Structure formats: C-alpha cells, structure tokens
Amino acid sequence: MTFLHDPLVSPQWLADHIADPKLRVIDASYKMPAARPPTAHDDYLARHLPGAAFYDVDAVADPDNPLPHMVPQPEQFARYVGALGVGNDSLVVVYDAGNYLGAPRAWWTFKLYGFENVRVLEGGLKAWLAAGHAVENGEVATPAQDFAPRFDAARLRKIDQVIANLDSEAEQVVDARSRERFEGAVAEPWPGRRPGRIPGSRNVPFTDLLNADATMKSPDELRAVFAAAGVDLEKPIVSSCGSGVTAAVITLALKRLGVDRTALYDGSWAEWGLPDGPPVATGPA
Structure with a gap:
C-alpha cells in the first residue's frame, strides 16, 4: 500500500486499508486546558477507531519548557511514537474528533522529525462515524517499534x-x-x-x-x-x-x-x- 499525494485521506480510503499490517492509526484529539471533562483521553477510551493508539499532544513535548506542548528533543519523540507502534517503515494516519484540533499538529510533528508517510483523516472521528464505520473502546496495546528521527529544522x-x-x-x-x-x-x-x-x-x-x-x-x-x-x-x-x-x-x-x-x-x-x-x-x- 502507498499513500495518495493529498495529505488527507477519506474515511472510505482508511476503511479499505485499515487491515494493512504497516498501517498505524493514531487518535491525536486535543482539548484546551480550560475545557471541562471528559478529557481527550477519556473520549478516546470511550470510542476510537479500530486499533488506534492515543497520541497526547501535551505529552509529546519538551518537559523542561514551561510553554505548552513545545516540540521535544528528537530522541524523546522517537521513544514516544515508537511506543505507539510506529517505525520508520510504518504508514500513519492521524485523526481527531473532527474539529482539526490535534491531528494536524501530530501530522506536522511527524514531518518535523523527517517522517513523510503520514496523513490526516479528513473529518476525523465525526466523519468516520457518519460513514457508518465501526469503533472500539479501551486502551490498545501495540508492540513497540524502533523509530529513527531525522530532525528538519x-x-x-x-x-x-x-x-x-x-x-x-x-x-x-x-x-x-x-x-x-x-x-x-x-x-x-x-x-x-x-x-x-x-x-x-x-x-x-x-x-x-x-x-x-x-x-x-x-x-x-x-x-x-x-x-x-x-x-x-x-x-x-x-x-x-x-x-x-x-x-x-x-x-x-x-x-x-x-x-x-x-x-x-x-x-x-x-x-x-x-x-x-x-x-x-x-x-x-
């Protein structure tokens, strides 16, 4: 399987390819700190795309910088996404609730670290559900992969x-x-x-x-x-x-x-x- 040129993929495209062993689906939904519960992670646990791992925008960050979710060091990013099952030969589709809060940030961060095989699910979870596709709940355990970042300053x-x-x-x-x-x-x-x-x-x-x-x-x-x-x-x-x-x-x-x-x-x-x-x-x- 190869990706299309467009940085977006449709729900139908993802449904047609979701069983591909190289594909990693990632929920990168984000909410502002002042947002009332449930948190984005709570929403993920209640309902997410099949096999999706959760990518916490606030956690993929430099822990020594007081500003919100500033980009981490390359080795920190590599550890985080490797634990989500992303390797350099993976094909990644990121999505969010359908409001474009989170998925584009995760997409850009992958590209910042030299990873090009990443796309955004157009319309996110909202569009996936509207198309009648199945969802799961709970955490997803994924075997860790080695990820070698190439920081693109x-x-x-x-x-x-x-x-x-x-x-x-x-x-x-x-x-x-x-x-x-x-x-x-x-x-x-x-x-x-x-x-x-x-x-x-x-x-x-x-x-x-x-x-x-x-x-x-x-x-x-x-x-x-x-x-x-x-x-x-x-x-x-x-x-x-x-x-x-x-x-x-x-x-x-x-x-x-x-x-x-x-x-x-x-x-x-x-x-x-x-x-x-x-x-x-x-x-x-």
Missing part, C-alpha cells in the same frame, strides 16, 4: 527568528486564530497573555479553511481564502496561532496546495503574548 521557527523577521519581512507570518483575537478585540484564552498579533502578520482563521461537515475546502477555495488574506503562496510562509496547534491546519491546507516547505512558529501567541514579549499590533490589519 527548516520546518520550525523560534521566537528569535520571528523577531528578526519583523525587520527583514523575508517570511509571511500567517496567524490561524480568530479575527477577534488577531485584532486584539477580545481577551486571550491563554492566561496572562497580551491581546493582539505579531506586527505585519496576516490572518487566516483556521475555521475559514473548513466546511461545515468537517471536510477541508477544495484547493480552489483554499487558494481564494489565502489570496483574500494577502498571502502570496510563492513566498516563504510561517504559520502561527495560540500555542502551535491550529497553526498546523494552515500548514496542512498549504500542503494540499503543493506548498510544502513552510515553517511553524511553535511558541506562537503563548510565547509572543507574554507580558515581557516582543512588540504587539492591535486593531484591523
């Missing part, structure tokens, strides 16, 4: 690089947060963060990339969304958001358009918006 941006870009404007920073958050018109959900945006950034709310049925918009529609936001697909792009989760939805949409060599600002607003952080812009762009 070009896919990651840190705060000093984004600060330097304020003057050079060599890269377009595209913010996936809501327009109200981007303009600083509402309080930030991350406690203690200033409202506003990175100066010079552009706003493409990740929800603008999705249809009501949890599918992603067509390539032509995606191009129109980016064009309306002033994003030039021929120039370097860095995605950002609140904490590096929904920024990956922008990365995923760009990949669907054939724009693959983009970067993600991992700290995003959870870092930039700190009281002693870099300059902030507010109001309409």
